[in-house]
Amino acid sequence: MSLPAYASTGQRVWYYSFRVICGLIFAFLIIPILVIIPLSFNATDFFTFTPEMLRLDPEGYSLKHYEDFFTDDGWQAALRNSFIIAPIATILAVVFGTLAAIGLSQSHVPFRRAIMAILISPMIVPLIISATGMFFFYSAMGNFLEDTFGLSQDFVGYIKIILAHAALGIPFVIITVTATLVGFDHSLTRAAANMGANPVTTFFKVQMPLILPGVISGGLFAFITSFDEVVVVIFIGSASQQTLPWQMFTGLREQISPTILAVATILVVISILLLTTVELLRRRSERLRGMSPG
Amino acid sequence: MTDCAVAHMNERDKRGRYLSDMTANDGFVTFDRVQKSYDGENLVVKDLNLSIGKGEFLTMLGPSGSGKTTCLMMLAGFESATHGEIKLDGVSINNIPPHKRGIGMVFQNYALFPHMTVAENLAFPLEVRKMGKDEREAKVKRALDMVQMGAFGGRRPAQLSGGQQQRIALARALVFDAELVLMDEPLGALDKQLREHMQFEIKHLHEQLGITVVYVTHDQGEALTMSDRVAVFNDGRIQQLAPPEDLYERPENSFVAQFIGENNTLGGRIEKIEGDVAEVRLHSGELISAFPVNVTQPGEETTISIRPERVEIDHTRLPADAHLIDAEVLEWIYMGDIFRTRLRVAGNDQFVIKSRNSGDQRKLKPGEKIKIGWAPMDARALDAS
Numbered sequence: 001m002s003l004p005a006y007a008s009t010g011q012r013v014w015y016y017s018f019r020v021i022c023g024l025i026f027a028f029l030i031i032p033i034l035v036i037i038p039l040s041f042n043a044t045d046f047f048t049f050t051p052e053m054l055r056l057d058p059e060g061y062s063l064k065h066y067e068d069f070f071t072d073d074g075w076q077a078a079l080r081n082s083f084i085i086a087p088i089a090t091i092l093a094v095v096f097g098t099l100a101a102i103g104l105s106q107s108h109v110p111f112r113r114a115i116m117a118i119l120i121s122p123m124i125v126p127l128i129i130s131a132t133g134m135f136f137f138y139s140a141m142g143n144f145l146e147d148t149f150g151l152s153q154d155f156v157g158y159i160k161i162i163l164a165h166a167a168l169g170i171p172f173v174i175i176t177v178t179a180t181l182v183g184f185d186h187s188l189t190r191a192a193a194n195m196g197a198n199p200v201t202t203f204f205k206v207q208m209p210l211i212l213p214g215v216i217s218g219g220l221f222a223f224i225t226s227f228d229e230v231v232v233v234i235f236i237g238s239a240s241q242q243t244l245p246w247q248m249f250t251g252l253r254e255q256i257s258p259t260i261l262a263v264a265t266i267l268v269v270i271s272i273l274l275l276t277t278v279e280l281l282r283r284r285s286e287r288l289r290g291m292s293p294g
Numbered sequence: 295m296t297d298c299a300v301a302h303m304n305e306r307d308k309r310g311r312y313l314s315d316m317t318a319n320d321g322f323v324t325f326d327r328v329q330k331s332y333d334g335e336n337l338v339v340k341d342l343n344l345s346i347g348k349g350e351f352l353t354m355l356g357p358s359g360s361g362k363t364t365c366l367m368m369l370a371g372f373e374s375a376t377h378g379e380i381k382l383d384g385v386s387i388n389n390i391p392p393h394k395r396g397i398g399m400v401f402q403n404y405a406l407f408p409h410m411t412v413a414e415n416l417a418f419p420l421e422v423r424k425m426g427k428d429e430r431e432a433k434v435k436r437a438l439d440m441v442q443m444g445a446f447g448g449r450r451p452a453q454l455s456g457g458q459q460q461r462i463a464l465a466r467a468l469v470f471d472a473e474l475v476l477m478d479e480p481l482g483a484l485d486k487q488l489r490e491h492m493q494f495e496i497k498h499l500h501e502q503l504g505i506t507v508v509y510v511t512h513d514q515g516e517a518l519t520m521s522d523r524v525a526v527f528n529d530g531r532i533q534q535l536a537p538p539e540d541l542y543e544r545p546e547n548s549f550v551a552q553f554i555g556e557n558n559t560l561g562g563r564i565e566k567i568e569g570d571v572a573e574v575r576l577h578s579g580e581l582i583s584a585f586p587v588n589v590t591q592p593g594e595e596t597t598i599s600i601r602p603e604r605v606e607i608d609h610t611r612l613p614a615d616a617h618l619i620d621a622e623v624l625e626w627i628y629m630g631d632i633f634r635t636r637l638r639v640a641g642n643d644q645f646v647i648k649s650r651n652s653g654d655q656r657k658l659k660p661g662e663k664i665k666i667g668w669a670p671m672d673a674r675a676l677d678a679s
Contacts, residue, residue, distance in 0.1 A: 190372055191405035193392040195419035195470065202393075205418070209409045 033268060040065055040261035047256060065262035075259065078247035085158065085243060086226040089165035093222035097173025098215050105181040123171040131235040134164050138236045157241045164232050169222025180214030213281040220274050322348035322506055323369065323474065328378035330364050338364050340530040346508065351500050353509045355517040356527030366476050366510045371395050382474065398472035400480040404463040406451040412462050413447035419470040437469040440499065457488045468503065477509045481516065493519050514554050518542065526550050547588055548676040551599040558645045560598040564589055564675065572675050574598060578640040582617045584673035595678035604672040605647040607664060616667045623662040
């Protein structure tokens with residue numbers, strides 16, 4: 001979009017100020033994230049750019065915070081917890097979210113909009129409110145599980161957080177899968193049935209491959225939601241379920257160690273990788289949809 | 295394909311043609327007093343009785359909303375009949391789910407799986423039948439060759455043109471040797487030339503394979519070209535069920551006469567009926583003779599239906615007893631193979647005649663007064679609706 005020769009002064013002014021505004025928005029969004037990356041290579045134990053770093057002296061940089069992260073037991077336990085809780089919560093969210101989206105996409109289901117609104121509410125209700133509700137709900141459920149089935153407190157703790165995180169992730173899956181289903185041609189399932197495929201085969205061979213991009217992007221959002229989540233974990237988890245965000249939160253409060261910055265940098269890298277995957281999947285989905293006849 | 299299977303197919307072929315020649319039916323597919331309502335109040339299909347013979351090519355023809363597609367969907371199992379029974383080969387299929395009916399179908403938008411190649415699309419019905427890989431590949435190849443698409447097995451549907459996708463959809467409906475194949479306006483999305491070409495191809499495939507075909511369309515030309523019998527649907531009922539020739543030459547009511555082909559109508563009242571001839575007084579005063587179809591009483595209101603190509607300007611070609619009637623030329627159009635003349639006849643200024651471009655025809659000028667006539671047998675006195 002270049003400026004045409006007949007542009008008036010007002011249009012010229014707007015043309016350049018539009019660019020400046022966009023640049024500012026971009027800077028405000030990105031700089032707070034970028035600034036932690038060089039800081040995480042800080043050779044000192046403080047949150048500041050030292051004179052050595054500003055001179056780009058190799059002496060001012062080190063990997064010691066990363067080393068700290070990978071050797072410290074507390075951080076490693078948190079990392080392990082995060083990698084236990086997030087994937088299981090994601091799988092649950094994907095399974096239930098996909099089923100809900102498929103069910104709600106069928107026109108004969110009564111009260112579809114109301115049900116949809118309820119299922120999506122965890123995304124809209126302020127997290128602190130959901131967390132408060134979850135605290136009471138899951139402590140009652142935890143007590144029940146411990147008393148009735150004699151499960152260990154530790155195990156029940158994981159179940160509680162996984163279920164809570166799955167509930168937070170389901171709305172993302174529902175939204176992405178519903179969006180994919182809008183373009184889904186239902187005569188394909190009829191065609192499959194007509195050719196002798198039972199509903200289960202039809203689902204896995206025909207419907208699933210076509211809505212897979214939506215399912216995977218929903219899954220990624222659900223994963224990030226669980227992986228980044230701190231409020232609910234603090235409310236309903238116990239010390240043995242400490243996750244990475246929780247550890248970072250307490251780290252910030254109790255000991256301001258640049259290890260947090262190293263962890264943050266690692267998380268930023270993971271997020272970028274995941275978002276790239278989402279984008280690639282979206283392109284694949286667009287290609288497939290452009291390919292569908294009619 | 296084994297020799298045995300070939301022999302089996304040939305036998306079916308003969309039997310199919312034999313039966314369709316006789317337009318007899320042993321009731322391979324029967325609808326017995328079938329009704330369908332979506333909302334519990336309005337019947338979309340009202341009391342349908344239809345028996346389709348093995349090897350027959352039956353077309354359900356009708357305007358949109360006439361219930362023809364609903365009938366096809368009930369046969370495929372995607373809709374259930376509100377009342378009545380549908381039988382396939384003597385067995386009631388009301389309670390059999392679509393995937394156990396073993397009926398092939400070509401969908402209006404083809405419904406090819408976009409994430410599979412053409413060969414995978416065709417192999418799908420064979421895979422769900424747990425067929426071995428070698429047999430599967432042989433059948434897919436044979437089906438693709440049948441529709442002249444043998445070289446396209448590795449492509450995806452989106453890389454094919456509309457006509458090619460249509461062929462693949464056809465091959466996919468035939469690949470698993472279904473004895474009954476349903477087609478839901480399969481040629482609707484193609485351009486005219488391709489559509490006409492595919493009509494003949496489908497017709498030939500039907501003759502070769504001896505399968506039973508139930509074809510739904512709103513295009514009467516398609517129905518007349520392809521079918522053994524045509525069921526004309528309107529308002530949830532079959533208006534007439536007859537071979538194409540009967541349908542065009544001998545429509546049984548004014549809906550069928552209007553719907554099939556071009557048709558001139560004149561309103562009048564029956565004066566008297568004597569055997570095969572009815573004297574009709576037109577509303578404009580002229581007296582003509584016509585063939586009574588579904589009128590019985592003198593004094594009854596009637597609509598006379600005359601095909602444009604049966605009206606004669608050349609009086610020497612008319613039988614002696616033909617009435618002549620005054621006409622004024624309003625428009626004369628040269629259409630290449632025929633001339634189309636619009637006349638005002640008995641107050642109707644949409645009266646059209648078609649005359650063959652035979653070399654000795656003269657050009658009629660607007661405003662010219664002529665006399666036209668027709669054989670009494672070609673003027674059909676139908677209900678007045």
